Amino acid sequence: MSDQPSAADEIMDGVYRALRAHGFADVTMQDIADECSKSKSLLHYHYDTKEDLLVAFLDHVITDSEARIDAHADDPPTERLAQFVGWFVFEADAVDREAFHIALLELRTQGPFNERIRDQLARSDRLLRGTVADILEAGIEQGVFRDVDVEETAALLVATLDGARTRQITLSEGTGGTPDDGETATEGVGQTYTRTVAEATLDRIIGPLLADGVELPSLTEGIEEMAPEGEYE
Amino acid sequence: MSDQPSAADEIMDGVYRALRAHGFADVTMQDIADECSKSKSLLHYHYDTKEDLLVAFLDHVITDSEARIDAHADDPPTERLAQFVGWFVFEADAVDREAFHIALLELRTQGPFNERIRDQLARSDRLLRGTVADILEAGIEQGVFRDVDVEETAALLVATLDGARTRQITLSEGTGGTPDDGETATEGVGQTYTRTVAEATLDRIIGPLLADGVELPSLTEGIEEMAPEGEYE
Numbered sequence: 369m370s371d372q373p374s375a376a377d378e379i380m381d382g383v384y385r386a387l388r389a390h391g392f393a394d395v396t397m398q399d400i401a402d403e404c405s406k407s408k409s410l411l412h413y414h415y416d417t418k419e420d421l422l423v424a425f426l427d428h429v430i431t432d433s434e435a436r437i438d439a440h441a442d443d444p445p446t447e448r449l450a451q452f453v454g455w456f457v458f459e460a461d462a463v464d465r466e467a468f469h470i471a472l473l474e475l476r477t478q479g480p481f482n483e484r485i486r487d488q489l490a491r492s493d494r495l496l497r498g499t500v501a502d503i504l505e506a507g508i509e510q511g512v513f514r515d516v517d518v519e520e521t522a523a524l525l526v527a528t529l530d531g532a533r534t535r536q537i538t539l540s541e542g543t544g545g546t547p548d549d550g551e552t553a554t555e556g557v558g559q560t561y562t563r564t565v566a567e568a569t570l571d572r573i574i575g576p577l578l579a580d581g582v583e584l585p586s587l588t589e590g591i592e593e594m595a596p597e598g599e600y601e
Numbered sequence: 602m603s604d605q606p607s608a609a610d611e612i613m614d615g616v617y618r619a620l621r622a623h624g625f626a627d628v629t630m631q632d633i634a635d636e637c638s639k640s641k642s643l644l645h646y647h648y649d650t651k652e653d654l655l656v657a658f659l660d661h662v663i664t665d666s667e668a669r670i671d672a673h674a675d676d677p678p679t680e681r682l683a684q685f686v687g688w689f690v691f692e693a694d695a696v697d698r699e700a701f702h703i704a705l706l707e708l709r710t711q712g713p714f715n716e717r718i719r720d721q722l723a724r725s726d727r728l729l730r731g732t733v734a735d736i737l738e739a740g741i742e743q744g745v746f747r748d749v750d751v752e753e754t755a756a757l758l759v760a761t762l763d764g765a766r767t768r769q770i771t772l773s774e775g776t777g778g779t780p781d782d783g784e785t786a787t788e789g790v791g792q793t794y795t796r797t798v799a800e801a802t803l804d805r806i807i808g809p810l811l812a813d814g815v816e817l818p819s820l821t822e823g824i825e826e827m828a829p830e831g832e833y834e
Contacts, residue, residue, distance in 0.1 A: 391710075391714075393626055466713070467713070470710055470713055473706070473709075473710050474707070474710045476706075476767075476771040477624075477703055477706050477707045477710065477771065479770075479771040479772060479773070479775075480699070480700070480703055480770070480771070480773055480774060480775025481624075481775060486772065486774070489771055489772055490772055493768065493772060519797075520797060520800070520801045521801070521805075523765075523794060523797045523798055523801065524761065524797075524798055524801040524802070524805060526764070526768070527761055527762075527764035527765035527768055527794065527798045528757065528760055528761040528764055529760075529764070530764040530767060530768060531759070531760035531761055531762070531763040531764020531765070531767065532756075532760035532764070534709075534763060534764065534767055535726065535759070535760055535763060537712075537713070538709040538710065538712040538713070538722055539712060539719065539722055539723055539726055540712070540713055541713060541719070542712075542713025542714060561756060561760065564752075564753060564756045564757075565756055565757055565760045567753070568753045568754070568756065568757040569757070572754075572757060572805075572806055572809070573805055573806070576805070576809065
């Protein structure tokens with residue numbers, strides 16, 4: 369066994385960097401080849417088309433997310449829920465991360481037109497909502513959450529956090545630093561859209577789920593626990 | 602004074618139809634000209650570039666939203682909040698509306714790269730969050746809402762509803778009818794993502810804002826009140 373990354377992993381890392389740099393609409397096989405120091409013909413040997421490669425990349429990113437979620441499967445349910453919320457918090461200087469998620473959002477707009485992309489998006493949706501549902505069910509069983517509608521709560525949490533991320537990245541200047549004119553990020557609050565919404569989510573949505581006497585988990589610890597260990601933030 | 606639509610209005614309606622049919626990335630000045638039965642040279646006489654025209658269209662859509670919000674400014678705050686939530690509910694057969702919002706989402710992904718688009722997105726964000734904040738302030742003053750953090754609540758509501766819409770339209774098959782395989786829409790709930798999240802928003806986020814004895818407003822009425830009267834849904 370070798371510690372060397374496989375060619376497939378190197379190619380996936382190349383897609384990640386190329387998407388960040390060029391976006392989904394403009395990225396070419398040559399850009400990806402350049403980013404992973406492979407030849408374009410080698411890429412085409414493994415992936416017939418750019419679409420094949422991008423679908424494989426989506427698959428890879430979702431599998432990476434599954435692994436990241438699984439790594440915390442034994443943490444207490446309240447902490448896992450704070451980790452899930454914290455995962456969606458983007459600080460104002462997270463330029464690379466915003467660029468990557470803008471490219472992913474571009475890819476997502478292709479869902480209605482491309483069945484293979486849509487299948488990956490549906491898998492991601494099942495993963496995200498399923499993770500929240502699992503956490504809630506475990507917590508209800510352990511008596512730390514009240515007996516809430518698990519599916520509805522999962523849809524609400526995923527929509528809320530995804531929405532905050534989409535608003536933050538689309539309103540952002542994309543060159544890093546502070547937001548556009550102080551009005552595009554959460555006006556008068558002095559922090560990012562995702563952080564404002566994550567705090568509100570903890571207080572307003574998760575707080576009321578807790579059984580009597582159970583303490584609200586810490587967003588700061590949640591963010592730290594889910595800080596990128598893998599490649600894709 | 603004439604009841605005839607102005608040339609500018611006809612062009613905007615052409616952009617709307619062309620975006621629905623072709624999406625943002627693929628739409629051409631010729632497509633737009635075809636949709637409003639104008640010549641391409643007339644379009645270019647008014648708008649130098651496709652970007653100019655699309656920015657003017659965004660401006661037009663946001664102004665249309667402002668008018669729609671203003672038309673309900675004298676309704677009771679609880680009803681206005683239900684209308685705001687209902688505005689984001691897309692039924693499963695809302696094919697044209699989903700197609701339009703996919704095109705808008707594509708446009709939004711250009712925010713970080715295009716200052717004029719970003720300025721319009723920031724304006725839309727101020728309109729949406731400002732509307733919720735106004736409703737909440739009026740309701741607090743009238744004693745129908747508790748004294749909550751208005752800005753935080755506005756960010757939470759807008760993120761939640763936008764997120765549900767983004768998830769519904771990107772996971773949708775785009776050809777209308779039922780969602781992909783029964784699993785892409787809210788699994789096991791039998792209704793759209795936006796409806797599930799709208800109901801959860803009313804119960805979980807808005808319910809706790811109400812002062813004692815104030816009744817939760819009806820989502821059904823909220824949806825009906827905001828049903829498209831103008832051109833853009």
